[in-house]
Amino acid sequence: MKILLTGANGQLGRDLVDALREHELVKTTHQSFDVVDFDQVQRVVRECQPQAIINTAAFHKVDLCETEVLASFAVNAYGVRNLALAAREVDAKLVHFSTDYVFEGNVAVPRTESDPTNPISAYGVSKLAGEKLAAYLWRKSIVIRTCGLYGHAGSSGKGGNFVEMMLKKAANGDAIRVVDDQRLTPTSTRELARKVAELLPSGVSGLFHITANGDCTWFEFAREIFKIAGVKANLSPTTSEAFNSPARRPAYSVLDNTRLKSMGMDDLKDWRAALQEYLQERRQGG
Numbered sequence: 001m002k003i004l005l006t007g008a009n010g011q012l013g014r015d016l017v018d019a020l021r022e023h024e025l026v027k028t029t030h031q032s033f034d035v036v037d038f039d040q041v042q043r044v045v046r047e048c049q050p051q052a053i054i055n056t057a058a059f060h061k062v063d064l065c066e067t068e069v070l071a072s073f074a075v076n077a078y079g080v081r082n083l084a085l086a087a088r089e090v091d092a093k094l095v096h097f098s099t100d101y102v103f104e105g106n107v108a109v110p111r112t113e114s115d116p117t118n119p120i121s122a123y124g125v126s127k128l129a130g131e132k133l134a135a136y137l138w139r140k141s142i143v144i145r146t147c148g149l150y151g152h153a154g155s156s157g158k159g160g161n162f163v164e165m166m167l168k169k170a171a172n173g174d175a176i177r178v179v180d181d182q183r184l185t186p187t188s189t190r191e192l193a194r195k196v197a198e199l200l201p202s203g204v205s206g207l208f209h210i211t212a213n214g215d216c217t218w219f220e221f222a223r224e225i226f227k228i229a230g231v232k233a234n235l236s237p238t239t240s241e242a243f244n245s246p247a248r249r250p251a252y253s254v255l256d257n258t259r260l261k262s263m264g265m266d267d268l269k270d271w272r273a274a275l276q277e278y279l280q281e282r283r284q285g286g
């Protein structure tokens with residue numbers, strides 16, 4: 001299959017390159033292909049004639065989205081609209097990624113694809129707008145909501161990933177305070193990319209939740225990182241209130257892979273096992 005990939009040097013993008021190596025992959029980066037530029041998107045997609053477009057591009061500095069609302073909507077909503085229109089024109093599937101932050105997080109039960117959304121941050125609202133645009137503009141869209149991504153390439157948009165950030169702080173001997181009142185499912189981009197490669201050739205469309213299995217708070221995630229890595233860290237729990245971030249975050253944003261389960265495809269690892277694998281690969285050079 002000929003696939004055009006956006007954000008190919010992002011953390012999910014890099015693992016998708018690996019997982020899709022049997023396909024004819026046209027890798028684009030922010031520099032070479034800006035999803036916000038409607039004319040460029042139309043031209044490149046027409047020239048390329050892909051059978052699928054996979055969009056990992058995002059503006060996802062969650063706190064910055066509160067003030068940079070236009071910029072976040074440009075990438076997370078308008079950019080998705082551009083890709084959906086271009087995909088429709090050449091009859092290509094569109095795979096797009098969304099987030100657990102489309103939920104309010106006030107119900108402590110894993111959220112399914114049919115649960116009502118109610119984002120509480122500008123980032124969440126912009127990502128929900130992107131989901132809706134993809135779904136209404138192009139019936140061959142697959143929207144994948146995921147959560148707490150980490151991968152060897154590190155999130156370029158966030159200047160690293162949580163695992164690397166924790167290990168760096170510990171190496172520096174910093175006092176590390178991590179919120180213990182936000183529950184999520186850390187998900188390895190390696191695992192997510194593997195699932196995308198399995199879903200893509202099937203005829204499915206619509207919304208999917210794809211995360212690792214199990215859940216934890218950010219504090220528990222950090223504690224597990226240090227435990228597996230065998231690193232001594234000055235780690236203590238804190239609260240969202242004490243942290244006082246510009247953007248609100250859901251207290252509970254665990255996703256249930258309901259659709260994958262119904263298709264017999266939810267073989268994603270428990271988050272601890274995936275983390276162990278990541279840290280082992282890291283020791284071996286990534």
Ligand SMILES: NC(=O)c1ccc[n+]([C@@H]2O[C@H](COP(=O)([O-])OP(=O)(O)OC[C@H]3O[C@@H](n4cnc5c(N)ncnc54)[C@H](OP(=O)(O)O)[C@@H]3O)[C@@H](O)[C@H]2O)c1
Pocket residue numbers: 006007008009010011012013029030031033034035036055056057058059060075079097098099100146147148149150154155156157158
């Ligand atoms: N990271 C998480 O914890 C998390 C959680 C849930 C959902 N998601 C979603 O998962 C997807 C992948 O995230 P990720 O962690 O892999 O992010 P990432 O590492 O920051 O990768 C995003 C890529 O998109 C590129 N990009 C940004 N703006 C662009 C534009 N206007 N046109 C083209 N490319 C652009 C970035 O390039 P530059 O860096 O050069 O700008 C980067 O290569 C995103 O949709 C995100 O919203 C992420």
